[in-house]
Amino acid sequence: MTIHTEPLKSVSDIERTTLMTFLPGRIAAVFGGRRWRSLAPLAVLIVLCLLIAIANPNFIELRNLVRLANSAAVPLTLAMGLTFIILMGSIDLSVEGTLSVSAMVVVLLAANDANGNDYGWWAVLAAVIAGTAMGLLSGLVQTMLRIPSFMATLGMWFIGLGLSVYMLGGSAIRLNDASIRDLALHRFLGLPVAVWVAFAAFLLAAIIQYHTKLGRHILAIGGDEDVAKLSGVNVTRVRITAFALAGFFFGISGVLAAAQLGQSHAVIGDGRLFAAVTAVVVGGTALTGGEGGVVNTAVGVLIVTVLANGMILLGISPYIQQTVQGLMIIAAVALSLDRVRLRIVK
Amino acid sequence: MKDRTDFTLTGTINRRTLMMGATAGVAALAMPNVLRAADKPTLVTSIRSLSNPYHAVWKTGAEAYAKWAGLEHVTLVSEGNSEKGIADIKAMLAKTGGNMVLNSDPNDTPDARPIVEACAKAGAYVVTQWNKPADLHPKDFNPNYVSHIEFDGIESGKTIAEILFKTIGGKGGIVALGGLISTTAAIERKKGLDAALAANPDIKLLDFQVANWKSTEAFDLMGNLLTRFGDDIKGIWAANDDMGSGALEALRAENLAGKVPIVGVDGIKTAVDAVRTGEFACTVTSDPFWQGGMGLAIGYNAKIGKFDPTKEPPEHREFYGKAVLISHDNVEEYYKTNVDAKPEIDWNDLWGRVTGAIRA
Numbered sequence: 228m229t230i231h232t233e234p235l236k237s238v239s240d241i242e243r244t245t246l247m248t249f250l251p252g253r254i255a256a257v258f259g260g261r262r263w264r265s266l267a268p269l270a271v272l273i274v275l276c277l278l279i280a281i282a283n284p285n286f287i288e289l290r291n292l293v294r295l296a297n298s299a300a301v302p303l304t305l306a307m308g309l310t311f312i313i314l315m316g317s318i319d320l321s322v323e324g325t326l327s328v329s330a331m332v333v334v335l336l337a338a339n340d341a342n343g344n345d346y347g348w349w350a351v352l353a354a355v356i357a358g359t360a361m362g363l364l365s366g367l368v369q370t371m372l373r374i375p376s377f378m379a380t381l382g383m384w385f386i387g388l389g390l391s392v393y394m395l396g397g398s399a400i401r402l403n404d405a406s407i408r409d410l411a412l413h414r415f416l417g418l419p420v421a422v423w424v425a426f427a428a429f430l431l432a433a434i435i436q437y438h439t440k441l442g443r444h445i446l447a448i449g450g451d452e453d454v455a456k457l458s459g460v461n462v463t464r465v466r467i468t469a470f471a472l473a474g475f476f477f478g479i480s481g482v483l484a485a486a487q488l489g490q491s492h493a494v495i496g497d498g499r500l501f502a503a504v505t506a507v508v509v510g511g512t513a514l515t516g517g518e519g520g521v522v523n524t525a526v527g528v529l530i531v532t533v534l535a536n537g538m539i540l541l542g543i544s545p546y547i548q549q550t551v552q553g554l555m556i557i558a559a560v561a562l563s564l565d566r567v568r569l570r571i572v573k
Numbered sequence: 574m575k576d577r578t579d580f581t582l583t584g585t586i587n588r589r590t591l592m593m594g595a596t597a598g599v600a601a602l603a604m605p606n607v608l609r610a611a612d613k614p615t616l617v618t619s620i621r622s623l624s625n626p627y628h629a630v631w632k633t634g635a636e637a638y639a640k641w642a643g644l645e646h647v648t649l650v651s652e653g654n655s656e657k658g659i660a661d662i663k664a665m666l667a668k669t670g671g672n673m674v675l676n677s678d679p680n681d682t683p684d685a686r687p688i689v690e691a692c693a694k695a696g697a698y699v700v701t702q703w704n705k706p707a708d709l710h711p712k713d714f715n716p717n718y719v720s721h722i723e724f725d726g727i728e729s730g731k732t733i734a735e736i737l738f739k740t741i742g743g744k745g746g747i748v749a750l751g752g753l754i755s756t757t758a759a760i761e762r763k764k765g766l767d768a769a770l771a772a773n774p775d776i777k778l779l780d781f782q783v784a785n786w787k788s789t790e791a792f793d794l795m796g797n798l799l800t801r802f803g804d805d806i807k808g809i810w811a812a813n814d815d816m817g818s819g820a821l822e823a824l825r826a827e828n829l830a831g832k833v834p835i836v837g838v839d840g841i842k843t844a845v846d847a848v849r850t851g852e853f854a855c856t857v858t859s860d861p862f863w864q865g866g867m868g869l870a871i872g873y874n875a876k877i878g879k880f881d882p883t884k885e886p887p888e889h890r891e892f893y894g895k896a897v898l899i900s901h902d903n904v905e906e907y908y909k910t911n912v913d914a915k916p917e918i919d920w921n922d923l924w925g926r927v928t929g930a931i932r933a
Contacts, residue, residue, distance in 0.1 A: 291800040298793050539797035545783040
């Protein structure tokens with residue numbers, strides 16, 4: 228049997244290299260293979276910016292760049308958390324649920340128009356803790372009950388959503404605490420504070436990924452969990468920590484979202500999961516894990532934000548904007564994936 | 574250890590017995606009420622959910638009417654489940670023996686037919702609002718299906734557009750935020766906007782974008798529109814208040830709140846507050862308080878023979894209600910009577926808000 232499998236396998240290898248990777252794979256090889264591929268997202272971003280700027284010079288106006296940074300703040304913070312999970316080869320679908328819980332907590336504990344609470348910045352702390360706790364719970368459910376991350380976090384998504392629907396009573400509650408609202412309204416060096424918070428989140432994520440043992444272990448698990456385990460990585464602990472870390476970032480983005488909108492309602496997280504996954508993938512982090520990172524994700528977030536901004540600037544019909552986004556995801560993944568090394572496509 | 578187990582068990586049994594006893598007690602207390610109400614009809618409200626402010630206000634309106642009329646009132650909540658909604662209504666029909674008046678906001682359009690048929694069969698009187706199939710008519714179920722009420726989306730879209738145009742001085746550019754493309758309300762309100770634009774050639778629609786009824790999407794969208802058009806944007810038309818408030822926050826982030834007027838539909842509290850501060854030019858509401866009370870009032874008056882549904886003109890059987898406009902002129906008054914206190918409505922004025930028969 229083994230004798231037969233060997234030649235069979237190599238035949239399929241040849242098929243794969245000649246057919247499946249024919250176009251982008253060849254092009255990539257001509258330009259230097261992996262090196263070129265890892266720079267593909269950045270190139271896409273630059274080309275995108277150039278094209279939009281040529282079509283509408285308003286794009287490079289300072290005011291617009293500030294707006295771009297502002298609308299990237301929440302997705303960037305979210306995607307930072309998600310990157311760690313995807314790097315591990317897992318997925319976190321609880322993004323929207325966790326975000327809405329933390330937005331709900333901050334609004335209900337700070338000054339608002341529904342109850343008499345006024346705990347100021349303690350509310351923000353509580354919201355971030357709530358987000359972290361949700362992530363921790365996802366991690367515990369996944370490792371202790373041995374439920375795949377897909378299902379565990381899907382469950383957490385609806386638990387979170389249900390919790391905030393219940394607590395908010397289905398209505399939108401206003402956030403009246405001026406100092407928390409200043410996250411979105413006050414500017415420091417020309418940029419809204421929320422942008423600086425998102426930037427700090429990015430730095431923190433980068434430090435965790437590139438300069439801590441946790442970051443390296445996450446990458447190792449994504450590369451090959453069995454090898455990581457054999458090398459002495461405590462996989463269970465790393466997984467739980469990673470999910471809690473993701474929840475921490477989701478918690479921060481929930482606070483930012485509530486501050487930007489000046490209110491919270493249960494659907495505040497709607498559509499954010501899709502946007503975050505898109506940003507991570509477009510940035511070149513492989514869904515299979517072990518490849519990419521937070522810098523890639525930052526580029527991915529910028530691509531998605533610039534594209535959304537650009538489509539409005541160019542006056543593209545709202546009816547086809549989603550189609551363009553879908554096309555871009557496929558194109559980005561096609562460009563950045565190393566198909567020669569990809570053995571199976573599930 | 575055994576003692577403790579026994580003790581716990583005793584506790585449980587006691588608690589259970591207590592609960593059963595309490596249930597029985599409540600049932601016994603409720604019994605005379607049902608018997609007493611046997612001669613007078615029961616008022617029944619059937620709505621989607623109590624977790625949204627719209628239906629919560631609807632319920633308070635229904636209760637206010639029931640109190641005014643001195644009748645029993647029951648609220649049924651379908652929780653967005655059509656089958657539950659219909660089954661609950663059938664259960665109420667069985668319980669009251671058909672001696673009831675139903676005011677229903679059917680969960681979905683096709684639900685209206687089984688609801689109306691069940692009521693007609695049991696001899697109950699029913700008023701439906703918002704959702705019914707186009708080929709279902711009150712006149713086909715005389716006299717039990719009394720009326721169907723809707724609000725004209727075209728009219729709302731047009732009214733707020735005209736106020737917006739007036740606020741910005743009759744000329745200049747505006748941007749519009751639409752609702753979910755596939756929904757009737759979104760299509761109708763946009764038609765109203767188009768009609769107002771056609772009548773005002775000096776107003777230019779810079780761009781129409783869709784934010785799917787959501788403030789979050791409207792927030793991002795508005796930032797991008799500000800880039801594209803900058804100071805050319807003199808006003809913002811939003812198909813609902815939630816999107817309008819998202820746009821308002823985008824303006825606020827740029828220090829433009831209050832300088833670029835916004836209009837919306839629904840009359841949510843955020844929007845009413847914004848009308849007070851001048852950040853919104855206006856909003857319109859179908860007035861769920863009125864819908865909740867008047868739906869019951871119309872049904873009850875038909876039931877007790879105050880009017881004969883079969884002799885009423887078509888515009889009393891299927892009609893558009895009058896939306897209430899909340900603008901700078903009446904917002905303080907509205908706030909005092911609708912937000913701070915429960916509104917006072919003349920429940921005898923059954924047809925006061927009829928604006929015309931529903932378009933075929």
